[in-house]
Amino acid sequence: xxKARLAVGYGSICGGCDVAFTDVGTELVDLxxxxxxxYWPAVVDGKxxxxxxxxxxxxxxxFGAVRTEHHELVLRLLDEKSKIxxxxxxxxxxxxxxxxxNVETSDSLLQTAYSEAPNTTNDGxxxxxxxxxxxxxxxxxxxxxxxxxxxxxFDVFVPGCPPPVQSVSKLIDLIxxxxxxxxxxxxxxxxxxxxxxxxxxxxxxxxxxxxxxxRIHEVEFNEDECFLSQGIxxxxxxxxxxxxxxxxxxxxxMPCRGCFGPLPKVRDQGxxxxxxxxxxxxxxxxKNMSDEDLQHLVKKQVLDPVGQFYRFALAVAAFNRRYTxx
Amino acid sequence: xxxxxxxxxxxxxxxxxxxxxxxxxVERVTEEIGEHPSVVFSEHYDYMCSQPGQDMVRDAIKNHxxxxxxxxxxxxxxxxxxxxxxxxxxxxxxxxxxxxxxxEQDSWVHTDKEEATAKAxxxxxxxxxxxxxNRELSPIEVDLHKRALIIGGGxxxxxxSLDIANAGHxxxxxxxxxxxxxxxxxxxxxxxxLDCASCILTPRMSEVANHPNIKLIVNAEVVDVEGYVGNFxxxxxxxxxxxxxxxxxxxxxxxxxxxxxxLSGFDEYLSFRKAIYIPFPxxxxxxxxxxxxxxxxxxxxxxxxxxxxxxxCEADAINYxxxxxxxxxxAGVIVVATGYQLYAPENxxxxxxGKYPDIITSLQFERLLAPNGPTSGTPRRPSDGKIPKKLAFxxxxxxxxENHNDYCSSICCMYSSxxxxxxHEHYPDSEIYNFYIDLRASGKNYEQFIKRVQDEGxxxxxxxxxxxxxxxxxxxxxxxxTLKGExxxxxxxxxxxxxxxVAPAGIRDLATKLGIxxxxxxxxxxxxxxxxxxxxPTAGIFxxxxxxxxxxxxxxxxxxSGAASKVLDMLSHDVITHxxxxxxxxxxxxxxCRLCVSVCPYSAITIEDGAASVxxxxxxxxxxxxxxxxxxxxxxxxxxxxQMMSMIDAVSEEPR
Numbered sequence: 001x002x003k004a005r006l007a008v009g010y011g012s013i014c015g016g017c018d019v020a021f022t023d024v025g026t027e028l029v030d031l032x033x034x035x036x037x038x039y040w041p042a043v044v045d046g047k048x049x050x051x052x053x054x055x056x057x058x059x060x061x062x063f064g065a066v067r068t069e070h071h072e073l074v075l076r077l078l079d080e081k082s083k084i085x086x087x088x089x090x091x092x093x094x095x096x097x098x099x100x101x102n103v104e105t106s107d108s109l110l111q112t113a114y115s116e117a118p119n120t121t122n123d124g125x126x127x128x129x130x131x132x133x134x135x136x137x138x139x140x141x142x143x144x145x146x147x148x149x150x151x152x153x154f155d156v157f158v159p160g161c162p163p164p165v166q167s168v169s170k171l172i173d174l175i176x177x178x179x180x181x182x183x184x185x186x187x188x189x190x191x192x193x194x195x196x197x198x199x200x201x202x203x204x205x206x207x208x209x210x211x212x213x214x215r216i217h218e219v220e221f222n223e224d225e226c227f228l229s230q231g232i233x234x235x236x237x238x239x240x241x242x243x244x245x246x247x248x249x250x251x252x253x254m255p256c257r258g259c260f261g262p263l264p265k266v267r268d269q270g271x272x273x274x275x276x277x278x279x280x281x282x283x284x285x286x287k288n289m290s291d292e293d294l295q296h297l298v299k300k301q302v303l304d305p306v307g308q309f310y311r312f313a314l315a316v317a318a319f320n321r322r323y324t325x326x
Numbered sequence: 327x328x329x330x331x332x333x334x335x336x337x338x339x340x341x342x343x344x345x346x347x348x349x350x351x352v353e354r355v356t357e358e359i360g361e362h363p364s365v366v367f368s369e370h371y372d373y374m375c376s377q378p379g380q381d382m383v384r385d386a387i388k389n390h391x392x393x394x395x396x397x398x399x400x401x402x403x404x405x406x407x408x409x410x411x412x413x414x415x416x417x418x419x420x421x422x423x424x425x426x427x428x429x430e431q432d433s434w435v436h437t438d439k440e441e442a443t444a445k446a447x448x449x450x451x452x453x454x455x456x457x458x459x460n461r462e463l464s465p466i467e468v469d470l471h472k473r474a475l476i477i478g479g480g481x482x483x484x485x486x487s488l489d490i491a492n493a494g495h496x497x498x499x500x501x502x503x504x505x506x507x508x509x510x511x512x513x514x515x516x517x518x519x520l521d522c523a524s525c526i527l528t529p530r531m532s533e534v535a536n537h538p539n540i541k542l543i544v545n546a547e548v549v550d551v552e553g554y555v556g557n558f559x560x561x562x563x564x565x566x567x568x569x570x571x572x573x574x575x576x577x578x579x580x581x582x583x584x585x586x587x588x589l590s591g592f593d594e595y596l597s598f599r600k601a602i603y604i605p606f607p608x609x610x611x612x613x614x615x616x617x618x619x620x621x622x623x624x625x626x627x628x629x630x631x632x633x634x635x636x637x638x639c640e641a642d643a644i645n646y647x648x649x650x651x652x653x654x655x656x657a658g659v660i661v662v663a664t665g666y667q668l669y670a671p672e673n674x675x676x677x678x679x680g681k682y683p684d685i686i687t688s689l690q691f692e693r694l695l696a697p698n699g700p701t702s703g704t705p706r707r708p709s710d711g712k713i714p715k716k717l718a719f720x721x722x723x724x725x726x727x728e729n730h731n732d733y734c735s736s737i738c739c740m741y742s743s744x745x746x747x748x749x750h751e752h753y754p755d756s757e758i759y760n761f762y763i764d765l766r767a768s769g770k771n772y773e774q775f776i777k778r779v780q781d782e783g784x785x786x787x788x789x790x791x792x793x794x795x796x797x798x799x800x801x802x803x804x805x806x807x808t809l810k811g812e813x814x815x816x817x818x819x820x821x822x823x824x825x826x827x828v829a830p831a832g833i834r835d836l837a838t839k840l841g842i843x844x845x846x847x848x849x850x851x852x853x854x855x856x857x858x859x860x861x862x863p864t865a866g867i868f869x870x871x872x873x874x875x876x877x878x879x880x881x882x883x884x885x886x887s888g889a890a891s892k893v894l895d896m897l898s899h900d901v902i903t904h905x906x907x908x909x910x911x912x913x914x915x916x917x918x919c920r921l922c923v924s925v926c927p928y929s930a931i932t933i934e935d936g937a938a939s940v941x942x943x944x945x946x947x948x949x950x951x952x953x954x955x956x957x958x959x960x961x962x963x964x965x966x967x968x969q970m971m972s973m974i975d976a977v978s979e980e981p982r
Contacts, residue, residue: 193915194915194957195917198918204919206920207923207924208921209924237956238957263956265915265958265959276956280921
């Protein structure tokens with residue numbers, strides 16, 4: 001059997017996906033037998049010139065979001081050269097954590113990083129132009145962060161921040177099937193089709209009404225009961241299952257953070273959650289509360305609404321970046 | 327103008343005289359919407375709802391083979407039905423017709439013609455996008471249980487029951503008290519004709535009692551309501567009745583031997599009655615009743631400490647072994663006629679009622695005037711039994727006051743004047759003052775009645791009373807005469823507070839069980855204040871009388887007949903048709919998170935076999951479930967997520 005050619009390209013990454021990928025352990029040996037790794041900055045080589053030269057990639061895997069022009073170049077090259085393109089991790093699927101940068105403009109991010117941060121002594125900021133130092137070139141920031149899935153068409157999506165070990169195993173299985181000549185289903189998600197709630201073992205009351213939004217450290221909660229009905233914001237209802245047979249954060253007694261992104265029929269996870277929560281807060285008791293009280297209830301207890309609701313999927317939300325007038 | 331396209335939408339823009347055309351350039355809207363790729367025909371006209379306008383729609387559907395139409399005009403609550411009927415006659419499915427509201431949401435609220443025209447275009451474009459996604463639908467048919475449940479046996483509930491029963495339908499009438507009749511039974515005479523209240527009421531009561539189509543359940547409350555229009559299943563808790571109504575011959579011997587005295591609710595706590603009692607001689611059902619709270623025997627007759635009434639009863643009508651029962655009734659329609667209660671006078675501390683005996687409520691005074699009242703119609707004051715010489719009537723006690731109830735109770739000006747007149751007719755030498763804010767006498771012959779009272783020599787002082795208290799056996803009233811600009815400090819023998827009408831205790835609970843809404847005060851909300859005043863937003867549930875808000879007897883009776891006619895309309899069909907624009911669940915996408923179940927105000931959603939399931943007959947198409955569904959598994963028929971997004975795109979698109 002001819003070995004498939006595998007390339008891994010990076011966007012804006014934290015490095016976690018590399019670790020998660022290798023976390024699969026001995027199955028990496030199986031992978032090594034299945035594929036030739038032709039490009040993977042952390043493993044073989046990572047120069048862009050190298051990627052430009054490579055042709056005939058069977059499986060292209062992209063980590064991270066698109067923050068700079070360089071990230072987009074890597075993405076476009078992988079897309080052009082790969083037969084099967086895989087979005088590995090939440091960032092290429094939905095923008096992920098880096099997309100939270102969209103609450104600011106790129107200019108103001110640079111301003112903070114290069115000028116206002118307490119430990120910097122720079123005279124000026126690089127701005128959005130290219131920086132050249134001898135042969136090195138610092139790529140230009142794009143105006144905003146995009147989810148790679150909005151820029152190219154992926155064949156396989158592996159959500160999760162980071163994807164769990166069993167997703168990596170399933171991806172390796174998929175590569176094995178592909179090498180054996182089996183077709184890969186279109187827009188294939190290595191995840192479940194229903195929500196985290198469907199897999200959560202906690203007890204749900206008949207009526208879910210939130211009297212007060214609590215933060216996890218503020219309350220001694222019942223470990224067997226639904227987080228939401230106890231007033232703790234859990235992204236489970238709006239998040240795809242697939243992180244484990246029992247959802248991995250909930251199993252460890254923490255509410256779901258939403259890293260598997262929205263459900264198949266939903267694009268905007270954060271807004272969907274807001275809409276769900278808005279209807280459940282003080283359900284049936286709204287009439288006895290003033291508008292100010294209601295607003296206070298949310299504003300006081302949700303200190304970082306964007307971070308809370310749009311933590312992993314801001315880039316694909318309906319309102320996904322600061323308005324800059326263009 | 328006509329264009330070529332596979333989708334063939336017609337748009338009709340209404341001028342509504344100058345209502346729309348003054349602020350919206352209807353010609354430009356017509357022209358520009360005509361350039362939409364799916365719009366093949368667009369036209370404008372003075373009044374689209376007129377016959378020529380309707381003909382224009384009908385002809386265009388035929389001549390241009392339209393597949394759907396949009397009428398850009400007034401609110402869909404007004405003419406949606408008109409145009410859907412028109413398209414149906416022309417052979418088009420009625421759900422392929424939509425209304426773009428460019429009047430209430432545009433021309434009436436803007437002045438800049440340029441901006442209003444652009445907005446009209448955006449609104450119309452968004453509705454064109456909606457109608458493109460509309461599916462052809464047919465109404466859902468639901469079986470109908472041909473029986474009406476009336477909650478409340480006051481004048482409203484009685485009128486509605488009789489109207490429905492006389493038309494040949496079965497009625498179940500549920501009353502909380504031991505007798506029907508409600509507040510009207512307590513009144514002396516009614517304004518403005520001064521009819522004796524019990525003379526006009528009691529024939530009605532016995533008609534209810536004897537009507538073969540009316541099943542009367544007293545001492546009972548509705549505790550649970552399930553089901554939906556046409557098929558309500560109602561649980562009624564009937565308090566134990568220890569007396570067999572058919573056997574009781576009203577000999578009153580039991581009353582004679584009963585050792586327990588309690589204040590009479592019927593007499594507004596001005597007289598005593600026994601623990602075994604009949605509220606008043608013409609009570610319906612005509613039987614004695616045991617007030618279990620007052621009876622010596624413990625709650626539920628668990629032990630028999632005293633059996634004097636049973637021992638003396640020759641008819642053997644008394645049996646202590648009975649218990650409360652849960653009655654289950656089925657009904658196709660429900661009328662809520664729960665009436666009112668008086669605002670608690672203790673809430674107005676500065677008026678002294680409850681603290682001083684001679685400061686009484688208007689209903690108490692009504693009992694003092696009534697021939698069957700505690701003083702047999704001679705109005706004696708509670709403190710010493712003397713007939714007062716100088717009286718003050720305090721209007722708006724708790725009404726039109728932001729510290730209490732900011733609404734007008736609508737009848738107090740009239741009944742205070744009536745009470746003043748009745749008293750003055752008996753005692754022409756008496757001196758009577760009405761303290762009022764404004765005199766509201768807008769009913770038929772009401773103004774003439776007030777004039778008559780004034781001509782009788784009864785004084786009206788315009789100004790709010792600030793304080794009432796008793797001092798040296800006299801009721802002192804502090805107030806102001808705003809017409810003279812003088813402070814008033816005067817002494818009276820008695821003061822009568824015209825307390826505001828408030829929603830009765832338990833009405834919010836009942837409304838929640840019925841799935842109907844109420845306003846900030848607890849009055850039941852109607853579907854539309856002008857066009858659907860007796861319908862609640864929940865299909866099959868109607869409201870009559872003061873349950874809906876303060877009103878006088880004649881309006882109450884008229885409204886009860888109105889509700890009855892709506893009930894009869896429904897009962898005249900064999901099946902009920904229900905709007906097909908209901909929520910639908912894609913079961914595979916549902917994770918059974920229960921959020922939709924919690925949020926549905928109509929209890930239309932249940933979880934079945936691990937996925938949400940919508941009862942189409944209960945669903946009113948509110949859409950809360952679709953909005954809350956975290957999985958996007960619920961969609962509203964003809965208002966899907968895709969339709970909504972394309973509508974949003976259409977309104978946010980910059981006009982060329």
